[in-house]
Amino acid sequence: MKRVLKWGLIGGGKGSQIGEAHRVAARLDGDYQLTAGALDIDPQRAKEFADELGIPSDRAYPNWQEMLVKESAHSDPIDLVTIATPNATHYEIAKAFLEAGFHVLCEKPLTLTVAEAKDLVALAKRAGKTNAVNFGYSGYPMVRQARAMIDQGELGKVRVIVAEFAHGSHADAADADNPRVRWRYDPVQAGVSSVLADAGVHALHMAGFVLGQSLYEISAHFDSCLAGRKLEDNALLSLRYSEGTIGHLWTSAVAVGQCHGLNLRIFGEKGGLRWSQEFPNQLYWTPLGETTRILERGADYLSPEAQIASRITVGHAEGMLGAFGNLYSDLYRKIVDPVAKPLYPTFDEGLEMVKAVHAAVDSSKEGGVWKRL
Ligand SMILES: NC(=O)c1ccc[n+]([C@@H]2O[C@H](COP(=O)([O-])OP(=O)(O)OC[C@H]3O[C@@H](n4cnc5c(N)ncnc54)[C@H](O)[C@@H]3O)[C@@H](O)[C@H]2O)c1
Structure with a gap:
């Protein structure tokens, strides 16, 4: 039977600009199940929206720090985390999740400074984890x-x-x-x-x-x-x-x-x-x-x-959600088969x-x- 990956989302709360695009894109091919999230800067809104999305209450986290600790200790943790928070938070969150051994898809820009971006590239190589930036139009x-x-x-x-x-x-x-x-x-x-x-x-x-x-x-x-x-x-x-x-x-x-x-x-x-x-x-x-x-x-x-x-099939319109979905399906291929070489932006x-x-x-x-x- 096909392996379905467990997916975690940070940011992308209700009413955010990009959150819904990630949620639709990640489920287009049935590759992921939204399993955990710290969806909003406001802990109450984060919980309520997680409930609306069907995330189990014990994996609807009030903030990403708690999500990191509990998912790291979980017997069946998430496979991939997406970071869809404002720019200035990307470095800290991506670093923490890579260090804890998760595969990471980060929104653009990867970081605010060149030094931080270099640090994440080096860390991702050391950790040997799948790492991607959502330049979704390349899909x-x-x-x-x-x-x-x-x-x-x-x-x-x-x-x-x-x-x-x-x-x-x-x-x-x-x-x-x-x-x-x-x-x-x-x-x-x-x-x-x-x-x-x-x-x-x-x-x-x-x-x-x-x-x-x-x-x-x-x-x-x-x-x-x-x-x-x-x-x-x-x-x-x-x-x-x-x-x-x-x-x-x-x-x-x-x-x-x-x-x-x-x-x-x-x-x-x-x-x-x-x-x-x-x-x-x-x-x-x-x-x-x-x-x-x-x-x-x-x-x-x-x-x-x-x-x-x-x-x-040809002649039917396919658009931006499909393009983002292609990054998710590329990441799926890479995670289930680490020697695969799909085209997602790293x-x-x-x-x-x-x-x-x-x-x-x-x-x-x-x-x-x-x-x-
Ligand atoms: N790839 C693209 O085409 C594309 C398009 C739009 C936005 N983006 C990027 O996506 C990111 C988010 O942009 P947006 O326009 O959706 O912003 P937004 O302000 O509309 O939404 C941000 C969401 O993150 C939540 N949030 C903020 N800080 C948080 C934290 N510390 N922990 C958990 N949740 C937190 C907010 O509550 C909100 O739900 C930005 O980095 C932006 O550059 C990318």
Whole structure:
């Protein structure tokens, strides 16, 4: 009989932005049972919501510290813990659960500082535990198709990649004092960067993921378009990758008229690809000198990596929950078979993104000079 993993969730309480996406994603393939949780900063709300979700009362914890102690001592403990709390808590919680021998999926950003991220990478290696960061958009089948096509040489050498995550959600000056907006531009709560660390980093991760290259250096220009903001709400980055590809990233929170705004364009010597998160089931491929073809999610001609990431037949819409679900199914494969090599983003990729954000901040402060990672 199939092994079902016991899953624990920290954060992601009732009304949180990302909690429900994790809960749906984790149960898409029947791989996990939500067994334990410390779901909310408020212990009472944590208990009540755990009850609503059907978590047994003796494993509905008032805080993550108690969950750590009791799950460590449990005769049948959780297999994987997801950390979906605010950014500044990630390091402490991830460290504690790795040290106690649990597999960990952490929300992005992995940590607030490069030193903390390096520490977690080293710890995860020592502990020999599965470790992942939720760059969940890398789970889209057609993003994996793009990666497979580049890997198979369909584009030849990739010359240029252009990534965007530019939305218009924080463009209204009259809304700038809204508590859900304000903290993002407060360095005490958000860290060194706002829109790049929050949104742009997904596009940056995706660019490296499809290229199969690491970031070599960054030049950045940050701007705050709304008066009084202490952190950037618009940023333009130039990128150089390990195997010579040139990259450009635009990220913004003031792009009025753009809805989600996560897009990728890739230009190689033999052709080009483009993909948009708002139309995730299509990948546009233009071989050099030929007309553009539209590759469809679920079709037989796709790579094995894209096919395994699809659940329903061609022509039906599959979206963000399925993409997140693919990270959970990748993690399942890895946990039940440690020699498997599924494609989920690891702590190493989390570290690279933390380094990238800090390099971009430093570059911008110095007028855009190139900064090595
Ligand atoms: N990967 C993505 O696409 C994506 C999207 C949105 C948010 N995120 C990340 O997810 C994390 C959470 O973001 P959100 O927007 O859901 O935040 P949120 O403020 O909406 O929800 C945070 C939840 O964590 C709980 N919480 C806070 N501190 C806690 C603690 N110490 N112990 C237990 N629970 C605690 C809160 O009560 C709340 O339920 C952030 O790191 C954010 O960057 C990632």
